[in-house]
Amino acid sequence: MKKLFAEFIGTLWLVLGGCGSAVLAAGFPELGIGFVGVSFAFGLTVVTMAYAIGHISGCHLNPAVSVGLWIGGRFDRKDLVPYIIAQVLGGLAGAGILYLIATGKAGVDIGGFASNGYGEASPGGYSMMAALVTETVMTFFFLMVILGSTDSKAPAGFAGLAIGLALVLIHLISIPVTNTSVNPARSTSQALFAGGIYLQQLWLFWIAPIIGAILAGITYKYISKE
Numbered sequence: 674m675k676k677l678f679a680e681f682i683g684t685l686w687l688v689l690g691g692c693g694s695a696v697l698a699a700g701f702p703e704l705g706i707g708f709v710g711v712s713f714a715f716g717l718t719v720v721t722m723a724y725a726i727g728h729i730s731g732c733h734l735n736p737a738v739s740v741g742l743w744i745g746g747r748f749d750r751k752d753l754v755p756y757i758i759a760q761v762l763g764g765l766a767g768a769g770i771l772y773l774i775a776t777g778k779a780g781v782d783i784g785g786f787a788s789n790g791y792g793e794a795s796p797g798g799y800s801m802m803a804a805l806v807t808e809t810v811m812t813f814f815f816l817m818v819i820l821g822s823t824d825s826k827a828p829a830g831f832a833g834l835a836i837g838l839a840l841v842l843i844h845l846i847s848i849p850v851t852n853t854s855v856n857p858a859r860s861t862s863q864a865l866f867a868g869g870i871y872l873q874q875l876w877l878f879w880i881a882p883i884i885g886a887i888l889a890g891i892t893y894k895y896i897s898k899e
Contacts, residue, residue, distance in 0.1 A: 677755055679730035681763035683722040687734050688767030688862050691715035695787035695852075696775050708848045715853070716841035723833030732833075735856040736760055737882035741816035744890025747823070757858075764862030772866050788863040788871035789854040789878045797849035804851045805881050811843045812855045812885030813892075820893040854878040855885075 694714035698706045706714070723732045731748070733739045736757040742748035768786075775783050785794065791804035799807075815836075821827060822835040840855075847853045854860040860878035864871040 676730040676752070677759040679726040680733060680756055680759040681766070683726050683730070683732055683734045684760045684763030684858055685767040685770070686722055687715070687718040687856075688764045688859055689771055690718035692768065692787040692859065692863055693771050693774070696771060696783065709845065711848065712841045712844035712853075715844050716837040716839075719840050720833050720837030723836060727833060730756075734760060734763075734858070735882075736858055736879075737812050737856060737886040738816065738819060740883050741812075741819070741886030741890045744887050745816075745820050745894050746890075747820070760858040761861055764858040765865065768862035768866050783867070785852075785871060786863050786867040787852065788867040789852045789860045790871055790874050791851060791877065792874075794870045794874055795850060796852055799850045801877065804877060807847050807850045808854055808878060808881035809885040809888075811847050811853070812882040813889045815839055815843055815855050816886045816889030817893055820889065820897075824897065851878075855882050857882055 691711070691714050694706060695711045699708070699711050719732075719734065722734060726732050731742070733742065733748075733756060739748060739753055739756045739760070743750055743753050772783070772786070775781060775786075788794070791799060791801045795804065818839040819832075819836055822832040843855055844853045847855075857879040860875060864875045864878075
C-alpha cells in the first residue's frame with residue numbers, strides 16, 4: 674500500500690506540475706512560459722519525484738512505464754494492475770486540484786485543459802497517423818532511457834536526471850503534435866475534465882504509449898543480454 678500511495682502522490686504531482694504549467698502559465702500575457710517552459714515543468718516533476726519516491730515505489734507515475742518495466746523483466750506482474758489504478762487515480766486527483774485552481778478566476782474557460790489530441794484537437798493540426806507514430810516512438814525512447822539509466826551497470830544516482838531530461842526533450846519534440854502524452858494516466862485525467870473530442874480520442878493515448886513501452890521492453894532486454 675505504501676508503494677501504491679507513493680505512485681498516487683507522484684502521479685498527482687506530475688499532472689499538477691506539468692499540466693498545471695500548461696493551463697495556468699503557458700499562455701499568461703507577456704510572461705507566459707510557452708512550450709519550452711511546459712516541457713521543463715513535466716521533466717522537473719519526474720526529477721523531483723524520482724528522488725522523493727524512487728526508493729519507495731520506483732517512481733513509475735505512468736502505466737506505460739509500468740508495462741515497459743514488466744516486459745523488460747524489471748517489474749512483478751502481480752503489481753502491474755494495482756500500480757496502474759494508483760497512477761490513474763493520482764492523475765485524476767491532480768487534475769481535480771488543477772480544475773479547482775483554474776476555475777477560481779472569473780470568466781475562465783478551461784478549453785482543452787492541457788488534454789492530448791490529434792486532428793482538430795492537435796495543437797498543430799497533425800493527423801491521427803502522425804499522433805500514433807509520435808506517441809509510440811516517443812514512449813519507446815522514454816522507456817529505453819528509463820531501462821538503461823536504471824540498469825545495475827549504469828552510473829548510480831543519475832537515473833532521475835536522465836529520465837527527467839528525456840521527458841523534457843520528448844515534450845520539446847511532440848507538444849505541437851499531440852500536446853505530448855507518453856502517459857495514459859496523464860491523458861485520462863485531463864480528458865475526463867475536458868470531455869468532448871478529447872475523451873473520444875483518449876483511446877490513442879492508451880494504445881500508442883503501451884505499444885511503444887512493450888517494444889522498448891523487448892528491445893532493451895535483447896540489447897542488454899550478455
